[in-house]
Amino acid sequence: MTFEADEPHAAALSPDALNAAALSPDALRADALRAGRLVMVDIPGPTLDGDTAASLRRHGIRSVCLFGKNVVDADQLRALCADLRAVMGEDALIALDHEGGAILRPTFWPFAPSAMALGAADDPDLTRRVNEALARQLRAVGINWNFAPVLDVNVNPANPVIGERAFGSQVALVTRHGGAALAGHDAAGVAACVKHFPGHGDTSLDSHHALPSVTRSREELDRTEFAPFRALLPGTPAVMTAHIVYPALDPHAPATLSRPVLTGLLRGEWGFEGVIVTDSMGMKAIDDHYGRGEAGVLALQAGADLVMALGRREAQEATLDAIARALADGRLDPAQGQASAARLSALARRYPAQADTTLDPGADAPLFARAWAQGLTAYRDPVAPTPGSRIRLVAQRRVTRENVSEASVDAATLAAELAGVYRVELTAFDDPADLDWAALQAEGVPVLLATTARHRQPALRGVRPDLHLALYNPYAALDVDAPAVLTFGFRPEARAALLAWLRGEARAPGRLPFGH
Known part of the structure; x- marks a missing residue:
């Protein structure tokens, strides 16, 4: 769809002309x-x-x-x-x-x-x-x-x-x-x-x-x-x-x-x-x-x-x-x-609003992947479970978009990705207050808690999984009483960096950019 070129600006009115015109329809149209x-x-x-x-x-x-x-x-x-x-x-x-x-x-x-x-x-x-x-x-x-x-x-x-x-x-x-x-x-x-x-x-x-x-x-x-x-x-x-x-x-x-x-x-x-x-x-x-x-x-x-x-x-x-x-x-x-x-x-x-069709945004994918990986941060000396072992993943079933932020990763997607590293059993929750941590930990397998919400969740304060995957709000690592890996985001590139760390293929070289 195309449209005609824009109409010219109306001439500026002087202060005297504005006062003389008061609130006449012509003045309002010009000022509008x-x-x-x-x-x-x-x-x-x-x-x-x-x-x-x-x-x-x-x-x-x-x-x-x-x-x-x-x-x-x-x-x-x-x-x-x-x-x-x-x-x-x-x-x-x-x-x-x-x-x-x-x-x-x-x-x-x-x-x-x-x-x-x-x-x-x-x-x-x-x-x-x-x-x-x-x-x-x-x-x-x-x-x-x-x-x-x-x-x-x-x-x-x-x-x-x-x-x-x-x-x-x-x-x-x-x-x-x-x-x-x-x-x-x-x-x-x-x-x-x-x-x-x-x-x-x-x-x-x-x-x-x-x-x-x-x-x-x-x-x-x-x-x-x-x-x-x-x-x-x-x-x-x-x-x-x-x-x-x-x-x-x-x-x-x-x-x-x-x-x-x-x-x-x-x-x-x-x-x-x-x-x-x-x-x-x-x-x-x-x-x-x-x-x-x-x-x-x-x-x-x-x-x-x-x-x-x-x-x-x-x-x-x-x-x-x-x-x-x-x-x-x-x-x-x-x-x-x-x-x-x-x-x-x-x-x-x-900075004119003219498209440059010679640019290829897809070409920057390796740069972004590398940047996510360089920001991956370890907190409290986390240790990944042995690849191929059985784990219990605890994650929020679905996190919708809110205000400025887009929807986060859902529990099923995260479980499917982790299945490339572990034998995953998923506990998906809607409200973290409903989780029975004693029952989750009674199985004797490592419990990995993934926090994927924009806001910190009071019900998770003091809980003790074996490993915390902080995939959104990084300050959640201050609430959960466990070693953590912080991605500072839930995007696929962030999750790929986390998976590489879990497989033992990469380090977590970032430094926590806030006090704790």
Whole structure:
């Protein structure tokens, strides 16, 4: 499907003209077009239908974020991106959360390791090459903006949303690998976007569901959360904001809506001149407390360049209408809006949304396999059962996708893979609280517990299998009272590295990238 080239921008209105026009229909139409320039939306499915294309044109939208619902295969994705660019023009920004590990929407390319697997390997050149390969995947289909890398310093082991998405819990480690990731993206011609500014690593709440707060002092924030962001700003084309309150900077508003944070700190004190994009305004941290339209205006007033208005068309329209009215009645400075539009155009021109069909994402499979293997980490001196022996595998029957993360490996698949090494008897559970550990261990065969869920499970605290296979949340190794092997992810490449270790064919060379 193809679409006509985009319509030209409406001419900018001066402040005097805005005041004279007040809220006339003509003014609202002009400002609605410019409002669309400051808004990123998502689209319903894997093709660009006529109604959605008309909406993008009508509002002058130039930025779209893609999700799993938009992804079928490489040819389809390339066609979708071409159609989006035909509608949105050469300033099109087409984005995806393509971090590695659990945060990968396409399932038809080799899977890159999670950030924490790379932190455990602690080879910055490897991190650079992995991120260059990640970006090449996107460029092959015409996606020009990746919402990665994560620069959160994951100092809270109970963090429900970051975990293995971070490089680790140490500032130097995160900064070292964050810089390598930025360099890899730039080399491949895809815009990176560091997140979640000013830092999501010390939260115990998930901003998808609630409004977290980080109560550290400014001095503590400078030493920890802020440090990687500030150090890497010279090589950072874009920053994504966090829906988190930092009372040391602003006791009232989350960073996304805070002028002291976005304009005072990031623009003023640190001198950042790149793009500031909000995280999704549909997350409950914002939607439940401020409402979509008003929150979009507040984010732009705070200093954001682009408001991520995701979700139903009505929610997108509410944001667009609110921003258009705020531009028309003077609550938003037109000059600031033009500066934001210029930053967004510069980003799109530097990293154009044009597919490079000469790239072969499959060629990076050996690199990703090697990177997963280098991150494999032993904890408490684990010893693998003898290949060919009988074992009892205990694993969760099925783990569905949740928020940003994709579905994990199921118990039957894991048992089938382990059957290439052992004689496997499977105990699949739905709720770990239902497990009878005394009965499991009475058989006298080694019990291997595989943890495959995003969240740590309280029912597993203190249990004592013979070996723990930590295939997702690495902090589960702190709960289970057993030697462990940590993969920092459940993807096939991670499981292949684990199987090689179990067969005695490979070591676990990684180093735990967080305290214990």
